[in-house]
Amino acid sequence: MSKQQFEISAGYKKWTNALLGVGILTLVLGFIFLATSKDELNQTRFWAVLLQNSVFFLLVVNASMFFICATTLAMGGWQMAFRRVPEAISSVVPVFAVLALLVFLGIIFGHQHGIYHWLDKEHVEHDPILKGKSPFLNPTFFLTWTIISLFMWSWVGAKMRKLSSKADEKMDKEQSKKFIWTNTVWASIFIVFFALTVGSTIPWLWLMSIDAHWFSTMYSWYTLISSFVAGMSLVAIYVIYLKNQDYLEYVTEEHLHDIGKFMFAFSVFWTYLWYSQFMLIWYANIPEETIYFKPRMQGVYRGIFFLNLITNFAVPFLLLMRRGSKRNFTTVTFLAVLIILGHWVDFYQMVMPGTVHEHYTLGWFEFGILALYAGLIMFFVGRGLAKKPLVAKYHPFIKESTIHHT
Amino acid sequence: MALKKFVVGCFEDEKVLFPAVAKVRKAGYKFHDIYTPFPVHGLDSAMGLRETSIHTAGFLYGLIGTTTAVTFMTWVFTKDWPVNIGGKPNFALPAWIPITFELTVLCAAVGMVLTFCYICQLAPFVKKHTFHARATDDLFVMVIECGEKTNEDELKALLTSVGAQEVNTQIAEEGWWIGRYDQEQALYKEPNIA
Numbered sequence: 182m183s184k185q186q187f188e189i190s191a192g193y194k195k196w197t198n199a200l201l202g203v204g205i206l207t208l209v210l211g212f213i214f215l216a217t218s219k220d221e222l223n224q225t226r227f228w229a230v231l232l233q234n235s236v237f238f239l240l241v242v243n244a245s246m247f248f249i250c251a252t253t254l255a256m257g258g259w260q261m262a263f264r265r266v267p268e269a270i271s272s273v274v275p276v277f278a279v280l281a282l283l284v285f286l287g288i289i290f291g292h293q294h295g296i297y298h299w300l301d302k303e304h305v306e307h308d309p310i311l312k313g314k315s316p317f318l319n320p321t322f323f324l325t326w327t328i329i330s331l332f333m334w335s336w337v338g339a340k341m342r343k344l345s346s347k348a349d350e351k352m353d354k355e356q357s358k359k360f361i362w363t364n365t366v367w368a369s370i371f372i373v374f375f376a377l378t379v380g381s382t383i384p385w386l387w388l389m390s391i392d393a394h395w396f397s398t399m400y401s402w403y404t405l406i407s408s409f410v411a412g413m414s415l416v417a418i419y420v421i422y423l424k425n426q427d428y429l430e431y432v433t434e435e436h437l438h439d440i441g442k443f444m445f446a447f448s449v450f451w452t453y454l455w456y457s458q459f460m461l462i463w464y465a466n467i468p469e470e471t472i473y474f475k476p477r478m479q480g481v482y483r484g485i486f487f488l489n490l491i492t493n494f495a496v497p498f499l500l501l502m503r504r505g506s507k508r509n510f511t512t513v514t515f516l517a518v519l520i521i522l523g524h525w526v527d528f529y530q531m532v533m534p535g536t537v538h539e540h541y542t543l544g545w546f547e548f549g550i551l552a553l554y555a556g557l558i559m560f561f562v563g564r565g566l567a568k569k570p571l572v573a574k575y576h577p578f579i580k581e582s583t584i585h586h587t
Numbered sequence: 588m589a590l591k592k593f594v595v596g597c598f599e600d601e602k603v604l605f606p607a608v609a610k611v612r613k614a615g616y617k618f619h620d621i622y623t624p625f626p627v628h629g630l631d632s633a634m635g636l637r638e639t640s641i642h643t644a645g646f647l648y649g650l651i652g653t654t655t656a657v658t659f660m661t662w663v664f665t666k667d668w669p670v671n672i673g674g675k676p677n678f679a680l681p682a683w684i685p686i687t688f689e690l691t692v693l694c695a696a697v698g699m700v701l702t703f704c705y706i707c708q709l710a711p712f713v714k715k716h717t718f719h720a721r722a723t724d725d726l727f728v729m730v731i732e733c734g735e736k737t738n739e740d741e742l743k744a745l746l747t748s749v750g751a752q753e754v755n756t757q758i759a760e761e762g763w764w765i766g767r768y769d770q771e772q773a774l775y776k777e778p779n780i781a
Contacts, residue, residue, distance in 0.1 A: 464673075
C-alpha cells in the first residue's frame with residue numbers, strides 16, 4: 182500500500198531552502214547592484230530578467246490548470262491517478278500572479294522604457310506606428326487587462342481545485358453526474374478565458390510589446406505552447422518524484438507514457454509554430470518584419486537562437502520518439518529538465534534582444550533568479566501537495582485511470 | 588501449402604479470455620494466434636509476443652523520405668537548374684522544409700502500411716483459412732498449434748476447463764493461397780472436426 186498523504190521530506194526541504202536562499206540573495210544583490218545602478222543598461226537587465234522569469238514561470242504553472250480543464254472537457258479519465266499533482270502546481274498561480282504584477286508595476290511606474298518603449302509618451306507622439314497602437318499599448322489598459330487576467334486564472338483555478346476536494350468523499354450516481362457537470366462548466370469558463378488571454382492578448386501585451394513596432398500573428402500560440410510543453414514537463418517531474426517516494430499508487434508507466442506523449446507531441450507542435458512564424462518572415466523578407474530575426478539570427482544571440490532549436494526540438498524529438506523512452510523514468514526526467522530549461526532560454530531570447538540589445542549576459546543574476554523561481558515552485562507545490570490526499574478516491578472516473586492501458 | 592493441425596478454443600468474453608491465455612501459456616502450448624472482434628489492449632503482452640519492430644521500420648522509411656527530399660531538391664536547385672527566386676540563396680533550406688516533411692511522412696506511412704500488409708500476408712485476392720466465422724463478429728478465437736508431442740485431448744480438456752465455449756481440432760492451411768473460398772472447399776467449408 183502506497184502512502185496517501187504527501188509529507189514534505191527533509192531532503193525536499195533542504196533543496197527548497199537552498200534554492201530559495203540563493204534566489205533571495207541574488208534578488209537582493211541584483212537590487213543593490215543593478216536596479217539602483219546609474220547605468221540604465223543595468224536597470225533594464227534587472228527588470229528584463231525579472232520579466233522573463235515571472236512571465237515564464239507564471240505561464241508554466243498556469244499550464245497545469247489548462248491541462249486539467251482541457252482533460253475535464255474532453256471527459257478524460259486517464260489522468261485521474263495523478264490529477265492532484267497538476268492541481269498542486271496550479272495552486273502556485275496566485276502567488277506568481279502577485280509577483281508578476283509587482284514586476285509590471287515596477288516596470289510601468291518606474292518608467293522602464295528600456296523594456297517597453299511605448300511607455301515613453303513623448304516618443305509615442307512622434308511615432309505613427311506606436312501612436313496607432315496606443316489604444317492597446319498604454320499603461321491603463323495594460324494594467325487593467327493584466328489584473329483581470331491574473332484574477333480570473335487564480336479565481337477559476339481555485340474553484341476547480343475546490344471542486345476536486347469533493348471527490349474525497351463518497352458520492353452516489355446523481356451526485357457524480359452533477360459533479361462532472363459542475364466541473365465541465367467551470368473548466369469551460371477557464372478554457373474560454375484562457376484562449377482570450379494566454380492564447381491571444383496576454384503575450385501581445387507582456388512580451389510582444391517589447392518589440393512594439395513588430396508583430397506576428399503566431400506569437401501568442403508560440404508563447405502558449407512553449408509554456409504548455411514546459412508545464413507538462415514539470416508535471417512529469419513531480420509525478421516521477423512522487424512515484425519514486427512511494428506515493429501515487431495507481432500511477433504506472435502507462436500514465437507516464439501518456440505524459441511523455443504530451444511532451445513529445447507539443448515539442449513538435451512548438452517547432453511547427455516556430456517554423457511557421459520564421460518561414461513566412463524569412464520568405465517575404467520585408468524589413469519591418471525581419472527586424473525581429475536579424476539580431477537573433479545574425480547578432481550575438483545566434484548561439485542561443487540555434488541552441489533553442491536543438492534543446493526544444495531535435496533532442497526531445499529523437500529521444501522521446503521511442504515507446505520505451507517515454508516509459509523510462511530516467512529518460513523522461515532528463516528530457517523534462519531539458520525542456521523546461523530549453524523553454525526558459527526560449528523566453529530569454531524573446532525578451533532580451535529587444536531590451537538589453539547586444540549587451541546580454543547569462544550570468545549570476547539570470548541563473549540566481551532561475552533558482553529563486555525553482556525554489557518558489559518547490560516550496561508552494563510541496564505545500565499544495567501536502568494539503569489533500571494525493572488520489573481523489575471517489576472521483577467517478579478513477580476506475581478508468583487505474584486500468585489505463587496505452 | 589502446408590497443412591497443419593490446430594486446436595481451436597472459442598471464448599465469449601474478454602474477461603474469461605485473459606486468465607485462459609495466462610494458463611495456456613503457462614502450460615507451455617504454442618499460440619498460433621488469437622482472433623478478436625476488436626483490438627484488445629494488453630493481449631499481446633499476455634500472449635508473450637515480442638514488441639513489434641514496425642516503429643523502427645517506420646523510422647527508417649522516414650529517414651529515406653527525408654534524405655530523398657533534401658538530396659533531390661539540393662541537386663535540382665543548386666546543380667541541375669539553379670534559379671534566382673526572390674534573391675534567396677539557391678540552397679534555401681527553410682523553403683524546402685514543407686516538402687521534406689511531407690515526403691518523410693509519406694514514405695513512413697506508406698512504407699509501414701506495406702510492411703504491415705506483407706507481414707500479415709494481406710493483399711487483394713489472397714485468401715487465408717478462417718478458423719471461425721464469428722471471429723470477426725463477437726467471438727474470441729484462440730488457435731493453438733499442435734506439434735508432434737502435443738496431447739490433443741489434454742489440450743482440449745484444458746481449454747474447456749478454462750472456459751472455452753466451443754473446442755475443436757482443425758487441419759488447415761497455415762499460409763495463404765490465391766483464389767476463391769468456394770473453390771477451396773476442403774479448407775473452408777468443413778472445418779475438419781476430428
